Amino acid sequence: MSHMVILTGAGVSAESGLGTFRDKDGLWTKYDLNEVATPEGFARNPDLVHEFYNARRANCQNAQPNAAHTALARLQTKYRGRVTIVTQNVDDLHERGGASEVIHMHGELSGALCAICDHRWAAPRVMSPTDHCPACDSPATRPDIVWFGEMPYRMDEIYAALSEVDLFVAIGTSGNVYPAAGFVAEARAAGVETLELNLEPSSTAGAFDTARFGPATEIVPQWVSELINAP
Template sequence: MAHPSIVILTGAGISAESGLGTFRDEGGLWAQHRIEDVATPEGFARNPQLVVDFYNARRAQAAEATPNAAHAALARLQTEHPGDVMLVTQNVDDLHEKAGSPNVVHMHGALNSALCGACDHRWPAPLQMAVGDVCPACAQPRARPDIVWFGEIPYHMDAIERALSQADIFAAIGTSGNVYPAAGFVQLAAHVGALTVEMNLDPSETVALFEDTRPGKASETVPAWVDSILAN
């Protein structure tokens, strides 16, 4: 396999070492709110101010964060590997981009993007969004964070599934394995014979489905894995 086609999925665990909390962090942003209140369309309809304030806080936190060695290693893989490398993230921060990754597929949206609830136009989000912000395309006061909430369909699924169907290697990094459809990617990749690798601090819910598991901090396991890929 001279130039394997690689699909990588990253989750909250890769950003945790950069100081961005996961769903389950005690005392973190998520712990202070119910998911139903801040990460669903119904929550936004009930209390848009709460939701906007929540994502403003997350956006400010992400703006201050810096990428770690795992982000840097994946950027190096994308730029130096002669084969295809699709980097898919469940994260809504921009740490992959800050690290130099040239192309990142944000399946759950992005904090630095705003979305119009009326016409689906997207534009760069200000650091502090406000309820009733006006869409620059249609002038409706329907701006919302460009985040895929629970009950909504993740972005770019056709492209992701197409890449998985042609993958030689699939790696999941820092993911819990309990949020679908991302948790099912390993099965799609394994079905076409791809080598499947999990790099996680703790075993995911789907760890038994992976051929190769590498426990530990992403900042340690990911650079070592990238080195091995590029060496071959």
Template sequence: MKIVILTGAGVSAESGMGTFQDENGLWTQVNIEDVATPEAFARNPAKVHALYNARRSNCLKAEPNAAHFALAELQNSRHDVTLVTQNIDNLHERGGGTDVIHMHGELMKALCASCGAVWPAPEAMDKDDPCPSCGKPQTRPDIVWFGEIPYHMDRIERALSECDLFVAIGTSGAVYPAAGFVQMADAFGADTLELNLAPSDVQSAFAAHRYGPATEVVPQWVADMLGDPD
């Protein structure tokens, strides 16, 4: 079976990575326009770097959870699994996931805004850091900010057009284009399933649903897919 899985912040929340909807989380303390747009970086790169340095430090302290491990197990099974994530953390990889498609970029990578070079990010980045390729002080996090085009869309859309099952896990369904993947998969004839803590904004577009913490519902679903009675 060909499966496309989309994961969002809810997969990593139980590992200590905050979500946009956390009542007292990081994103309630800052304005998106001040830290997560190209314009914000142009206005105040030091402020943007400070935020992502804090997020990177948080990511390094976090550990993959049962949902990450279960999805890695599914990837290593007889099924053909394309794993797409909106998350910028590396918990899928640290949980054993392979060939993870990071459509919103990766926190642990740096990008030169001048020449486009990409390299492993240090834990703390600074606005004066030179690009190792061109030498210009144009280093930014390799993150897709609001107003920018997500990465790997051609590959994702091709996988959606060919899959038998599309599963969205831990995503609010509030951010496009990812929120539209269920309609795309459905239009190509795939079955659709939502695994989430609560119904998403696009829950009515899914054929089936399972609700609960990711560390519970994801391993249970994977066990069912692998034919494990436990």
């Protein structure tokens, strides 16, 4: 059975109103990433970090899946082989759009993590540094998000999937964040066909065999329809 791995980035959710790092007036521009997206920043000012992720969580919960999310869910259902979605996004729009097999390599806004015992549970809408872990009772609650300098989740599963794919597709990614930016090189080294779908060429665009550019809500459904309807 054929196997496709699809890597998605912020560009997939941007048209749902969830900004990317590079949006001029987005949520990210109002904060110093060293203060809100690193373990050191959390140690210095957990109140600020929780304020940032509470805002991101509310933004995510108010957003809706777009045509790119629902198209990828349809691909998982209709494709003649297996489709694994690996996402750099921490929102749940893939799942709410109908996708089933999704690997969140950077964690999820919907999750809470104990910095002491590593227990995980569903995050409330508003989190606070005074929240206690339900397992060990420590007041060490943090968002279940992979911050800069931390190891992404489920890397063994991702590399195992990349080792057996027939097609690797990157959608809405900048190509600037590793290790995800290196996945295309892993696929090419294995002789796998590679495709980029993006608003504009990423920093790794030259590593892909083929590419299509345009808004995700336009080019992703079009590509999915072509695959599903191919003889």
